[in-house]
């Protein structure tokens with residue numbers, strides 16, 4: 001089966017970049033990315049491309065090449081569904097904030113809405129693809145909705161989870177470790193799998209395209225994120241031990257990472273992992289295990305989150321205790337707000353929680369981040385509901401110049417590992433801050449010896 005027309009529902013961090021790369025690699029396929037968020041679609045259609053809704057290195061160039069050729073962004077969801085032979089569902093699946101499973105389970109209301117809309121609109125057979133991260137066995141629910149329309153249309157459901165990481169999305173999409181496709185074991189299922197394999201095979205070697213049953217594919221996505229986050233929590237647990245014993249966590253990471261069975265990646269100690277996926281997906285895994293009565297399995301994975309919360313808290317506590325047990329009325333400068341470098345995404349960023357803890361101690365925070373807007377920072381703090389929006393705006397200032405941000409600061413905290421932070425004129429910063437000059441490096445990116453020589457009191461996670 002040769003696919004000519006694809007629709008992707010959800011023009012977010014996954015839908016946008018994924019479909020852009022799919023489009024440049026498959027110029028013969030028309031791809032329409034749709035969203036109910038008009039502002040987002042308008043931004044994807046921004047003429048000079050500087051207003052694209054997400055920042056990813058290399059994305060602008062790809063959108064420029066494909067948009068208007070075979071890649072389109074639109075709010076006309078129904079038309080795009082009707083025209084497509086293949087529909088990717090790439091909508092958000094956040095943690096539930098209400099009812100059964102509140103704070104743990106994935107909220108599938110957007111997924112169900114998509115399924116119902118496809119069922120309502122479709123007039124021809126479709127392959128429906130789960131691109132969003134979903135609890136294992138969600139395909140069954142989607143199938144039930146689609147198969148009960150009574151209009152005789154046939155649907156095949158595939159699971160094709162996305163493994164891109166933000167900040168490297170384009171590279172990850174162009175050169176993925178693997179692509180995972182789960183489908184039904186029937187003839188129709190195999191035909192649908194083959195159709196999707198063909199699309200990826202236009203740029204990815206076949207041996208990296210893995211096909212499994214639907215449940216393995218759905219579960220593997222949650223498990224991959226759980227394993228990755230577990231490594232970060234493991235090294236973060238060790239970072240605390242390093243701080244009290246005189247060991248250095250980077251040296252420990254290097255020493256263990258050279259064991260080929262352990263491997264060197266994802267062993268960088270930090271102020272805690274953030275991002276929209278790790279916490280949400282582990283909580284989801286924990287919830288699923290609990291649902292099946294597997295309490296030991298649930299407890300085991302929950303510890304990854306507990307450790308991560310501890311890491312954020314202790315970073316904030318260390319700032320307070322080092323600044324003579326009070327930060328009340330003191331200016332603390334945050335370098336970085338994004339959850340990692342090279343992205344403007346701040347979802348679940350450690351910076352939000354560290355800021356909240358310091359604001360509870362009446363600190364005054366000044367933030368500089370090269371890609372995150374002032375509105376985003378205030379929205380993140382307001383969302384916590386810890387204090388009034390007016391109070392957040394009174395206590396937190398956002399500036400566009402790092403040197404201005406650091407001026408007259410009682411302490412500087414590094415929350416994101418942006419490369420530019422390493423290049424700053426730290427002597428100039430030293431001269432402009434209140435003494436003693438404290439730096440709390442939550443990413444361990446600066447050189448302790450150099451900073452000490454300048455006169456800074458430098459504290460880094462894990463040393």
Ligand SMILES: NC(=O)c1ccc[n+]([C@@H]2O[C@H](COP(=O)([O-])OP(=O)(O)OC[C@H]3O[C@@H](n4cnc5c(N)ncnc54)[C@H](O)[C@@H]3O)[C@@H](O)[C@H]2O)c1
Nearest residue numbers: 010011012013014035036037090091092093110132133162
């Ligand atoms: N962000 C990542 O790096 C990443 C990586 C891999 C997988 N995932 C998973 O992919 C999914 C999407 O994540 P995201 O970060 O792109 O989310 P996002 O919030 O950036 O984008 C989702 C988009 O879907 C739209 N939407 C919701 N319901 C809709 C509907 N009924 N019709 C049309 N549009 C609708 C929203 O308006 C939003 O723009 C999630 O399940 C996530 O776990 C995310």
Ligand SMILES: O=c1ccn([C@@H]2O[C@H](COP(=O)(O)OP(=O)(O)O[C@H]3O[C@H](CO)[C@@H](O)[C@H](O)[C@H]3O)[C@@H](O)[C@H]2O)c(=O)[nH]1
Nearest residue numbers: 162163164165166232266267268270273274275277339340
């Ligand atoms: O050694 C490390 C590696 C990462 N992190 C932190 O962990 C978080 C997540 O980083 P990363 O995984 O690189 O970014 P994400 O965009 O969240 O990507 C993860 O989540 C995506 C969404 O499911 C998956 O697709 C990706 O494969 C998976 O890496 C960030 O706060 C990082 O700073 C560390 O602290 N130390």
